[in-house]
Amino acid sequence: MSKSFELKSKYSPSPDQQNAINELTKNISENKNFQTLWGVTGSGKTFTMANVIQKIQKPTLIIAHNKTLAAQLALEFKEFFPENAVHYFVSYYDYYQPEAYVAKTDTYIEKEATINEEIDRLRHAATQDLLTRKDVIIVASVSCIYGIGDIDEYTDQIFSLEVGKNYKIEEILKKLVAIQYKRAGSDFKSGNFQVMGDVLEIFPASSEYVYTIEFWGDEISQITLRNHLTGEVYEYLQCVDIFPAKHTVTSKDTIEKIVPQIKEELENRLKYFESIGDVLKHERLKTKVEYDIEMMQEVGYVNGIENYSRYIDGRNPGEAGKTLIDFFPKDFLTFVDESHMTFSQIGGMYAGDRSRKENLVENGFRLPSALDNRPLRFEEFEKKMNKVIAVSATPAKYEIEKSSDLSEKFFSYDPARDGVWKASPENRIIPQIMRPTGLLDPEIELRPMEFMVDDIMKNISEVVEKNERLLITTVTKRSSEELTEYLLDSGVKVKYLHSEVDTL
Incomplete structure (x- = not known):
């Protein structure tokens, strides 16, 4: 709300x-x-x-x-x-x-x-x-x-379940499968559902908790929001909306509608490869697209289905997706x-x-x-x-x-x-421009290179007296190592750090 x-x-x-x-x-x-x-x-x-x-x-x-x-x-x-x-x-x-x-x-x-x-x-x-x-x-x-994915297709696949109304559990399961939910195996996780007698549990793709839907015959008697591990009930619900488990969802009607369009484009592209005598590319494309079409017709999904998103979304060539x-x-x-x-x-x-x-x-x-x-x-x-x-x-x-x-x-x-x-x-x-803390940028002071090491030793002495630490940055890795060696010889506790230092 x-x-x-x-x-x-x-x-x-x-x-x-x-x-x-x-x-x-x-x-x-x-x-x-x-x-x-x-x-x-x-x-x-x-x-x-x-x-x-x-x-x-x-x-x-x-x-x-x-x-x-x-x-x-x-x-x-x-x-x-x-x-x-x-x-x-x-x-x-x-x-x-x-x-x-x-x-x-x-x-x-x-x-x-x-x-x-x-x-x-x-x-x-x-x-x-x-x-x-x-x-x-x-x-x-x-x-x-x-x-x-197509937002209209996504929102059209949302369905509601309400306490006190009658539903065929088989029809609910078909709807869940259609919107890319999977029946849980040993691991019950987001995007899964499971049926135990008269109880249907749905693990929404957007939540850390599950909907437990209890039936009395065909009527939903209770809907609760629960912790799927402990069973603790967080809320009793009158109605829930079930959103698709994937953003790219395709109905059977959409698949039936787009397959002829994909086949037509495939045919035109194969003719092009024939015209230039490229048999390898012809067979390569034919095999790949025909496999994708078969998978979409059988299960409504294929790895790489996003490559057909123009057809799924009903867009014109060159038009941006949602x-x-x-x-x-x-x-x-x-x-x-x-x-x-x-x-x-x-x-x-x-x-x-x-x-x-x-x-x-x-x-x-x-x-x-x-x-x-x-x-x-x-x-x-x-x-x-x-x-x-x-x-x-x-x-x-x-x-x-x-x-x-x-x-x-x-x-x-x-x-x-x-x-x-x-x-x-x-x-x-x-x-x-003003910081709420009132802090200003640190003052930057430029000093001649001639007295660089003397300045460093003086700053180190001042910092040690205050029981503080000092960070020195150098232009190259080699100069960081050489400066470290010099400071060690001068009795300063020091370490160098750069990208070639092993993690362990």
Whole structure:
């Protein structure tokens, strides 16, 4: 059930943070689509973001440029919004070797992947809450611009079970299999179900708990949410919605509809290889696609089914697939953290994917339609964005030009000459320069190389007297070893550390 965003923190915004919060929310209310929070490291940009979310009260997407940063942000926002839905959405692969072909050595590399089941569960939890509530914050990596399957097909496969109503358990099991649930073996886990007499247990793909559904004849007498290991009951439910176990789901009707289309494309492509006399590529493609078709007709799924996503989703050639972003309502807020890194990363995803897939298509491993299983182009990503706040200590040219009608003013800005930077309706670059702690950047002092070792020895003596430690960085590995040797000879307790030091 949706709630309002409620920020919980023992801290209040500092004056500099409050000013940034006011400017950001004012620009959003005035329908400004792009702005930049320009904040130094340690100025509390994450807390400012949280306050903006509370004031705006819109579903929010936060994009980070790597999994580690995304995980850190997700934990912080969970602490800020413990009563709301905060989710983590990144690639679910622990190991991923994409399908590829190396023409130079005539080497075909089959797709290999190890899926992290916990991250897969978190991805399902994210999309499920986006469809069922409004107080949702998703912290995502660039995984959010990759195809996730047809949303309409996904939502059409959702079905409900309600206490007091009659159901044929066999029909429920058929529905579960159709939406990619599997009957549990010895290991009962997410995406499984099991039947024990008049009790059906379903382990949702999005949850750590199971639904236990008890029947009296054909009537559901009780539904509980339980711990699957201890059996502890957390909640008695009147009704539950069962969501698909995979984001890419295909009904029998869809398979029957798309198979003729795939066969037609295959026939055209085989004719092309015949026309150029390339028998190897002809047979290679024929064997692979016919096997895929047979698997889809038999079980509704095949490893690599995403390569037929254009047909499954009913898209036109060249049209982008649906992504996590499409699960958001039209009116949502986006923060792009470390934007100077993240925007360039988003922009580079399409070209790398395209190059690899073109090689597969040209050499008869995939149909040309596989090219449409791809991440968003940057311009497509831009069109899907609504209200964007770029967040960075060092904003790049893209953010500055999107945030300002007078970007040259920022590029020529000199604090010594121009004083404190101030945002304006034309320059939506909001500064956050003062740290709430009041700490300043350390003073940097340049000294001549001539007395470098004397300075180091003097600093070491001062640090030792205070019972503290000293970190010395050098330009090369060799100089770190030589300096360490000198200091050891001088009676200093010292160790060097660089990339060639063995872990154990």
